[in-house]
Amino acid sequence: MALPSPVDDRFFVARFSRGPGAGSLDVRVRLTERGVAIEGSDADAPLIWPYGALAIAEPLSAQSIDALLSTSDQPGAALFVPDKTFARALIAPAPQLTIAARRLRSARPWFWAVGLAGAAVVAVWLSGFSPARTIAQMLPDTARAMIGDQMVASMTKGRATCVAPAGLAALDRLTAKLSAATGTGQRFKVVVVDWDVMNAFATPGERIVLTRGLVEEARTGDEVAGVLAHEMGHGIALHPETGIVRGIGLAAGAELVLGGAGGLANIGLLLTQMSYSREAEREADQYALSILRGAQISAEGLLRFFDRVAEMEETEGGSGMGVLRSHPQTEERRAVVAATERYAATPALEAADWVALQSICTVKESAAPAPSQQPLPRPSQPLPGETDT
Ligand SMILES: [Zn+2]
Structure with missing residues (x-):
């Protein structure tokens, strides 16, 4: 299937999980006019996460170095893009994910703040989004x-x-x-x-x-x-x-x-x-x-x-x-x-x-010696024990 036209030609390496217990896998992501496109997720076609449905663990700013995203379209799923170019490029199509947007919301009268906080709680509850768990x-x-x-x-x-x-x-x-x-x-x-x-x-x-x-x-x-x-x-x-x-x-x-x-x-x-x-x-x-x-x-x-x-x-x-x-x-x-x-x-x-x-x-x-402190394998290398069920 052809992807929607990209708003940005670059693609970025990311890690994707469909939900708790589903494991995670390396994917490629791209910013398109319809949303973030995720390729290589095992789905038949690339997944598209519309910008408006995105939530983020840490709000975006010009200093962002990565982005941990979830979407209300696919509760439980998460996407981690460890790339500052991606994080900063995401600000334009998804301005609601920025620190400035968060500040603006908190500057509204208290009833708006309460309403939005309530909506945010519901959204988080619906998507089951917890950064640590994600x-x-x-x-x-x-x-x-x-x-x-x-x-x-x-x-x-x-x-x-x-x-x-x-x-x-x-x-x-x-x-x-x-x-x-x-x-x-x-x-x-x-x-x-x-x-x-x-x-x-x-x-x-x-x-x-x-x-x-x-x-x-x-x-x-x-x-x-x-x-x-x-x-x-x-x-x-x-x-x-x-x-x-x-x-x-x-x-x-x-x-x-x-x-x-x-x-x-x-x-x-x-x-x-x-x-x-x-x-x-x-x-x-x-x-x-x-x-x-x-x-x-x-x-x-x-x-x-x-x-x-x-x-x-x-x-x-x-x-x-x-x-x-x-x-x-x-x-x-x-x-x-x-x-x-x-x-x-x-x-x-x-x-x-x-x-x-x-x-x-x-x-x-008697106690076996502690396992050696080898560094963990880089994700670019194959991860032999990794399953994706
Ligand atoms: Zn217990």
Whole structure:
């Protein structure tokens, strides 16, 4: 298909994502009379993002060096153009994206300001546009995997991992069953760490860490499945990635998208300080319920486990609960689980597998050396692990 006539002959290299979980890919963009044309997005024809429907993370100015765009026409999708020529050339056809336009709006009488702010909130809500999350979803899978490895390594530093063969096999079976039920094609990797606190956390790149304390404290395989499904929910929703981009800043996050290694230095520390919003926790729970249903595992385990965590927090003051601390109130979660439709369920693990999983720390492997700090691949090179599903 022929493109609308260009208003500018140049094309620019950019990174495009269709939405959360969709991965990102290199595309070419061009300014045309109808809007920003995106070529190479796997769509049959070049995509056209009309200028009037564009939103931007940072308003444009003569000093702009890049542009992170979304459009109300294609909610969830994002386009990152790391080119100052493009950013500055965009000002003419899309003046509403400039700092000056924003200033003008704020200079209007308060009722206009309130009205526009309301409209902006609705627009942001409709497009689901969050700059940190948008950058997070554009991270190449190779970068996510590398960050995940580094986080797991720095969080488990000095601690052994639990590797009793029968326990590993049981955990693999459970993880595969739950991964298959995500419906996203993601394959999670779970590691149990010899650590007596009760904790579970997801890192970028579909990694999940469980502690020995958690595995020992759980009373059924269904409870472990519930925790895993919840952490997978965080992973699917890119909460760890988004938290990291917020932590290191949008600019450093954008650099990660482009393959720079900047901002990776204290990444393990970031995870320890990260706590998710209630909203994120609810989202993870929604994913968990759908995963458990898909795997035909009862959601009661999820409920019962977090119930006990809440009880322990009351009696023990919550020490050592770490990431679990920020999870939603049990009452709220109970209501959500109770409201879901019943379905036929089978135990998450067979009796022998459950016994094996609980003994997974009878064989330990001392901490592996941290992965080497190689710079991330530049996007101009092929990204072998990158998928685009
Ligand atoms: Zn959570």
